[in-house]
Amino acid sequence: MNKLIEIMSFMNCKGIMLGHRPDNRIAGELYESFSFKKVSEEVIDGEIVRLLQLP
Template sequence: MIHLKRVSVDNWYACTQLDVTEEQKKSFPAPVVYWIAESKVVNDFQPMAIYFDSDLVGFAVYSDQPDHEDNYWILALMLDKKYQGRGYGRESLRKLIGLMKESLNCKSIMIGHRPENGIAGNLYESLGFQRVSEGLIDGEVVRLLRCK
């Protein structure tokens, strides 16, 4: 079963060891250690470790503060290359959406991905994220999920 835990003193280093394939580094260029460091100076960034049972399989970052249009953002979602292709990404995103809906009472969630990352685009779309723009933020496709 997939579950999320806050990045903490107990798991931060293990999170920094997560990695994507060489090809995926073009779509996910910032390593986990960058996101953890940024979360220490950007107070609304919430880094999360993704586990399947007791195995650390991935990492995510979301913002717990809305942007100027009242949207909440998922800033990063990645699965370690050893755990890809097992449905963990889909279940992780569902868990993260659920956490954000429950804890933030958000009306909408935004997520971006590089245009060449069709796997991410298909996953996000299959969970209800609709394309709202392309190229406005660091050349990314931006998607929106309306929370009910």
Template sequence: MGITLKPVSIENWYACTKLKVKTEQLNVFPAPVVYWIAESKYVDDFELRAVYCEEDVVGFIVFCMKPDTDDNHWIPAIMIDEKHQGKGYGKTAMELLIELMRTSNCKRIMIGHRPNNQIASNLYESLGFKKASEEVVDGEVIRLLQII
């Protein structure tokens, strides 16, 4: 499949801004990629990766290598372009990101998803993320991957 994660840079940032989710997913991923790129210039904790399949940018990830006060490392956003969904790219990209975070000594990885986003729920569960609690926080189910 040839999925890789590359830092967002001068060479690929514009291609990242062209990524879009399906219309029915706008409630799940309402902020366009350009928003995350802009925010990363002001939020020091955000790291960005373009998801590549061979030479094509097919997705985008935002994550934090700096832990919060509870030693959690967050993944605020992951998206795969509408033309590339359903091919396993999201799962492979998440596996690569988890390994990157693991090798950087992240012990607790947190991610959220909307309660009705069954695709995200199934994906995160398949990767070992467990519900952090039964309550919905800021409109999201919060999940935790504990790395031993």
């Protein structure tokens, strides 16, 4: 994940958006540990959507 964030930052991307199933707590905790924030409290198309803003 660190390498992906590094590459995306190098490519001047403004953010990384991803989703995971609500019952996948391990994925949610992993993404939160990398500072991904929930886009909405609502489940969208069956997934929790998260966004990491890049500098």
